[in-house]
Amino acid sequence: MERRRTPLWDLHRQLGARLIDFGGWDMPVSYPAGTIKEHKAVREAVGLFDVSHMGEAYLRGPRVREAVERLTTNAVASAPVGKAVYTLLCRPNGGVVDDCIFYKKSDEEFFVIVNASNTAKDLEWFRENTHSLCDVEDVSDRTALIAVQGPKAVAMVDKLAGGALAAMPSFTFTDATIAGATCLVARTGYTGEDGFEIALPNDDAPRVWSALLEAATPLGGLAIGLGARDSLRLESKLPLYGNDLDDDHSPLEAGLGWAVKLDGRDFIGSDALRAQKAAGLTRQLAGFTIAADLRAIPRHGYAVVDRAVAAGESPVIGTVTSGGPGISVPGAIGLAYVPVGKAAAGTNLVIDCRGKDIPATVVSGKFYKRASK
Amino acid sequence: MSSFPTELKYTHDHEWLRPQGTSWRVGITQFAVDQLGDITLVDLPKEGDLVTKGQRFGTVESVKSVSDLYAPVSGRVLAVNPSLKDSPELVNSDPYTQGWMIDVEPAEKAEIDELLAADAYTAHVAAQ
Numbered sequence: 001m002e003r004r005r006t007p008l009w010d011l012h013r014q015l016g017a018r019l020i021d022f023g024g025w026d027m028p029v030s031y032p033a034g035t036i037k038e039h040k041a042v043r044e045a046v047g048l049f050d051v052s053h054m055g056e057a058y059l060r061g062p063r064v065r066e067a068v069e070r071l072t073t074n075a076v077a078s079a080p081v082g083k084a085v086y087t088l089l090c091r092p093n094g095g096v097v098d099d100c101i102f103y104k105k106s107d108e109e110f111f112v113i114v115n116a117s118n119t120a121k122d123l124e125w126f127r128e129n130t131h132s133l134c135d136v137e138d139v140s141d142r143t144a145l146i147a148v149q150g151p152k153a154v155a156m157v158d159k160l161a162g163g164a165l166a167a168m169p170s171f172t173f174t175d176a177t178i179a180g181a182t183c184l185v186a187r188t189g190y191t192g193e194d195g196f197e198i199a200l201p202n203d204d205a206p207r208v209w210s211a212l213l214e215a216a217t218p219l220g221g222l223a224i225g226l227g228a229r230d231s232l233r234l235e236s237k238l239p240l241y242g243n244d245l246d247d248d249h250s251p252l253e254a255g256l257g258w259a260v261k262l263d264g265r266d267f268i269g270s271d272a273l274r275a276q277k278a279a280g281l282t283r284q285l286a287g288f289t290i291a292a293d294l295r296a297i298p299r300h301g302y303a304v305v306d307r308a309v310a311a312g313e314s315p316v317i318g319t320v321t322s323g324g325p326g327i328s329v330p331g332a333i334g335l336a337y338v339p340v341g342k343a344a345a346g347t348n349l350v351i352d353c354r355g356k357d358i359p360a361t362v363v364s365g366k367f368y369k370r371a372s373k
Numbered sequence: 374m375s376s377f378p379t380e381l382k383y384t385h386d387h388e389w390l391r392p393q394g395t396s397w398r399v400g401i402t403q404f405a406v407d408q409l410g411d412i413t414l415v416d417l418p419k420e421g422d423l424v425t426k427g428q429r430f431g432t433v434e435s436v437k438s439v440s441d442l443y444a445p446v447s448g449r450v451l452a453v454n455p456s457l458k459d460s461p462e463l464v465n466s467d468p469y470t471q472g473w474m475i476d477v478e479p480a481e482k483a484e485i486d487e488l489l490a491a492d493a494y495t496a497h498v499a500a501q
Binding site for chain 1: 407414416432434435437438458462465
């Protein structure tokens with residue numbers, strides 16, 4: 001089957017990107033600089049990401065707040081206009097349909113950006129579960145999305161937008177004009193750095209991308225592929241749907257309790273999550289590090305083992321959901337679902353890295369924390 | 374398409390071999406390097422270990438993935454590139470020289486004859 005292309009595909013080819021199949025899309029995994037240089041450019045300067053494969057939709061109508069209230073674990077419906085809110089969409093059993101960001105445009109209109117691989121599923125979920133409470137308009141096919149991330153991102157984009165953006169608080173959005181194109185600009189991201197995510201019409205995307213890249217290049221900026229997108233998000237302990245989040249784990253188990261507002265609310269999954277919270281968790285997503293001198297890298301799917309179990313019992317006590325080499329942090333890093341008793345910071349774990357038992361240590365919080373200004 | 378040095382022999386698993394006296398130096402090709410992306414860790418056997426043709430003798434890990442290295446011939450490992458432990462990126466920057474992996478003394482001369490010449494390897498890559 002022909003892979004789908006974003007409106008920036010030609011520009012990626014011109015830049016010499018290595019393109020791979022990513023959920024049916026032909027996407028840049030890296031550019032000639034390579035994943036490590038790209039990763040560092042975002043940590044030290046600025047990086048541009050084409051994430052136009054992600055899905056976008058509008059939910060609209062006089063009763064849209066009732067619909068959104070039912071769909072979201074976080075307090076989206078009651079948020080102030082202009083706010084961007086990270087939330088989970090849960091099933092009745094508390095499993096996760098997707099994680100996404102809702103943008104409250106007015107009391108009667110919300111914009112939402114969802115994971116590329118879940119777009120069709122999410123749109124169906126929205127339509128099934130909002131019934132006649134609101135209109136759902138899928139604008140994925142005509143909407144491009146460019147992320148600009150890094151310590152130099154805000155000043156750079158602000159200048160291109162005529163000074164309208166630097167004062168925006170984190171997790172807010174506004175309409176702005178960049179390179180003559182009307183964009184929805186949100187102060188959000190998926191790297192652990194400051195910056196913006198810019199939604200705009202497909203036709204305007206090449207012009208805006210080129211203007212951004214022209215501004216970024218003298219600052220030491222680069223175009224960034226999916227390889228570095230993954231290593232950046234992992235260092236910042238931002239979950240990836242399909243790895244760290246899925247139908248079989250709840251947001252509470254994933255450590256996303258901060259995005260689950262249960263008090264006085266009734267949403268899809270709220271009963272199950274309330275019950276799980278009352279009963280206490282049995283397993284939890286834990287971050288762990290492997291010392292550099294052990295020369296081992298944990299990967300998605302590797303087992304967390306306890307070799308002290310009785311004969312005949314499985315030594316597997318958990319599974320690595322994401323892992324990789326640290327680029328801005330030493331050693332290797334990963335996330336794994338483990339029994340709660342093994343999830344406290346400082347706990348020693350053993351990861352079966354392709355047949356070798358490798359010691360790891362649970363750490364709390366992000367692996368990489370950006371310097372506060 | 375990059376061209377492959379004609380003085381080397383190749384395997385279908387994207388390794389190159391260079392004759393040097395009685396032993397053969399082994400590394401991975403530019404094509405393999407391009408597929409892997411930035412290499413962050415290379416795990417190799419020890420000097421004196423025996424490797425078996427077609428069997429795993431080590432691993433290469435990039436930021437995104439882990440790949441096995443398969444022995445191109447059977448024999449004894451005479452030397453291991455000591456630089457790759459701390460500088461695995463040499464495989465990216467200079468796969469045919471500084472990024473070499475091991476020197477092997479082949480046990481069976483016939484296995485050498487089964488290796489691909491550069492033109493045959495080029496055709497193999499083109500078909501990928």
